[in-house]
Amino acid sequence: MGAYAYVAPQSVDEALSVLGEQASSGTRAQVLAGGTDLLVQMRSIDRGARTIIDIKKLAETNRLDVGADEIYIGAAVCSALMNEHEALKALLPGLMEAGDLIGSTQIQGRATICGNLCNSSPAGDSIPAQIAVRAVVDIANASGGRQLPVEEFVTGVGTNALEDGEFVLGLKIPRPAENSSDAYLRFIPRTEMDIAVAGCGVSVTLAEDGTCSAARVAIGAVAPTALLVPAAAEALIGSKLDDAALQAAGEACSTASSPITDKRGTAEYRRKVVAVLCRRAAAIAKQRATGA
Amino acid sequence: MAKVHVTTRINGEAREFLCEPHQTLLDVLRDELGLTGTKEGCGSGDCGACSVTIDDRLVCSCLVLGAEAEGAEIGTIEGVAGAELHPVQQKILEHAALQCGICTPGIVVAAKNLLERHPDPDETTIRYWLAGNLCRCTGYDKIIRAVQDAAKELAHSA
Numbered sequence: 001m002g003a004y005a006y007v008a009p010q011s012v013d014e015a016l017s018v019l020g021e022q023a024s025s026g027t028r029a030q031v032l033a034g035g036t037d038l039l040v041q042m043r044s045i046d047r048g049a050r051t052i053i054d055i056k057k058l059a060e061t062n063r064l065d066v067g068a069d070e071i072y073i074g075a076a077v078c079s080a081l082m083n084e085h086e087a088l089k090a091l092l093p094g095l096m097e098a099g100d101l102i103g104s105t106q107i108q109g110r111a112t113i114c115g116n117l118c119n120s121s122p123a124g125d126s127i128p129a130q131i132a133v134r135a136v137v138d139i140a141n142a143s144g145g146r147q148l149p150v151e152e153f154v155t156g157v158g159t160n161a162l163e164d165g166e167f168v169l170g171l172k173i174p175r176p177a178e179n180s181s182d183a184y185l186r187f188i189p190r191t192e193m194d195i196a197v198a199g200c201g202v203s204v205t206l207a208e209d210g211t212c213s214a215a216r217v218a219i220g221a222v223a224p225t226a227l228l229v230p231a232a233a234e235a236l237i238g239s240k241l242d243d244a245a246l247q248a249a250g251e252a253c254s255t256a257s258s259p260i261t262d263k264r265g266t267a268e269y270r271r272k273v274v275a276v277l278c279r280r281a282a283a284i285a286k287q288r289a290t291g292a
Numbered sequence: 293m294a295k296v297h298v299t300t301r302i303n304g305e306a307r308e309f310l311c312e313p314h315q316t317l318l319d320v321l322r323d324e325l326g327l328t329g330t331k332e333g334c335g336s337g338d339c340g341a342c343s344v345t346i347d348d349r350l351v352c353s354c355l356v357l358g359a360e361a362e363g364a365e366i367g368t369i370e371g372v373a374g375a376e377l378h379p380v381q382q383k384i385l386e387h388a389a390l391q392c393g394i395c396t397p398g399i400v401v402a403a404k405n406l407l408e409r410h411p412d413p414d415e416t417t418i419r420y421w422l423a424g425n426l427c428r429c430t431g432y433d434k435i436i437r438a439v440q441d442a443a444k445e446l447a448h449s450a
Contacts, residue, residue, distance in 0.1 A: 003294075003313075004312065004313040004314040005294065005313050006296050006313035006314075006357060006359040008359070008360075008362065032357070032360075035355050035356065035357070035360075036337055036355050039316065039337075039354070039355045039356075039357070040336045040337060040355070042314060043335060043336065044336070049314075052313065052314070052357070054357075054359070054360060056360075078349070080349065103337070103424070104337075104340065104423050104424020104425075105350050105402065105406075105420075105421050105422075105423070105424050106337065106340055106343055106350050106351050106352040106355075106402070106424045107337055107352070107355075107424065109346075109349040109350050109351045110351050110352075110355060110356070192420075192423055193423065193424070
């Protein structure tokens with residue numbers, strides 16, 4: 001048992017060097033962004049001492065850019081700040097609503113969608129929404145960094161692909177094509193501030209005649225990790241997103257899921273609800289993509 | 293265990309303190325600085341009793357490390373009233389929008405922050421904004437009326 005320490009590096013190199021020292025000395029380090037999961041864990045299930053590395057002082061993690069080709073959401077950008085960005089809301093309404101669903105005003109003022117990803121809960125609301133919009137994790141490390149699609153980042157319940165000495169700088173998201181949009185829906189037992197029983201993120205791109213030319217569907221809280229469901233996207237692509245296509249996509253989500261039974265819902269119920277959420281999210285994404 | 297030296301501003305005044313690396317801002321405010329207006333309810337970000345602002349952003353101080361206050365501008369309940377009560381405080385009194393009072397400082401800080409950002413909020417906006425401030429006494433209606441009334445008063449005096 002070592003002691004607690006707090007550092008707030010001023011550069012990515014400094015952050016990496018602190019992480020590297022901790023890794024080589026075998027002591028524990030943990031990255032702090034919004035802290036809405038970390039501080040709760042420090043008080044309850046995981047009181048062990050560690051060095052806390054606050055990454056909110058870095059220019060890179062505070063980036064919030066909407067470029068011609070790419071959108072960048074830094075790891076220190078809180079959900080409230082993200083949702084105040086009108087261009088971002090117009091381009092990625094589904095991802096923004098997923099972030100906006102997590103917690104109260106106070107939590108929104110701290111929580112980040114990168115932190116939601118790194119916490120790697122099966123029920124993390126923003127993760128299916130990130131997958132749906134093809135987000136790629138921008139990871140800093142001593143060998144120049146690496147990129148990993150979000151669907152490959154989470155490896156299990158509470159675990160992810162980050163290795164010792166690495167941390168997340170932000171998310172890179174391709175700017176959606178014209179006539180594209182996304183949506184995220186979740187089901188919870190109450191109306192606000194609860195953990196998802198099931199969730200589904202959908203992005204669609206429509207051709208001139210309204211045919212769906214590209215789609216991504218991802219599901220959450222119905223498997224150990226959020227899952228990309230290619231079969232659901234295939235059911236949508238080439239269709240006019242009519243009822244039959246939505247039905248088929250929903251069924252693909254049910255088939256892809258492997259939910260547990262707990263106090264929030266039975267496995268059977270979750271399997272059913274995730275299909276409903278997929279149909280509805282796809283319909284909302286379609287409506288948004290047509291500008292209706 | 294090395295303490296962290298923090299230089300910050302609280303309610304407009306420069307302050308310095310030493311804190312443990314893992315000590316929350318809430319504990320620093322209450323235990324190191326004697327600012328006990330900010331209350332601890334749940335300690336896990338659910339109840340909003342510890343609401344403060346950091347650089348005008350509403351947060352739960354139980355989910356912030358004291359060390360993170362370095363260079364920031366912190367706003368607590370102690371900074372809300374001037375020579376007179378803030379309209380949010382005055383209207384909470386007039387509408388009897390408190391009973392035991394534990395949630396009240398957090399609600400005042402949250403409602404003041406709301407009205408600074410959205411001077412003319414509708415009822416739904418107020419209810420969503422304050423959804424992270426739990427009150428087990430009032431049933432919320434009186435709080436909502438008080439905030440609506442405070443918004444009117446602020447608009448009138450602006």
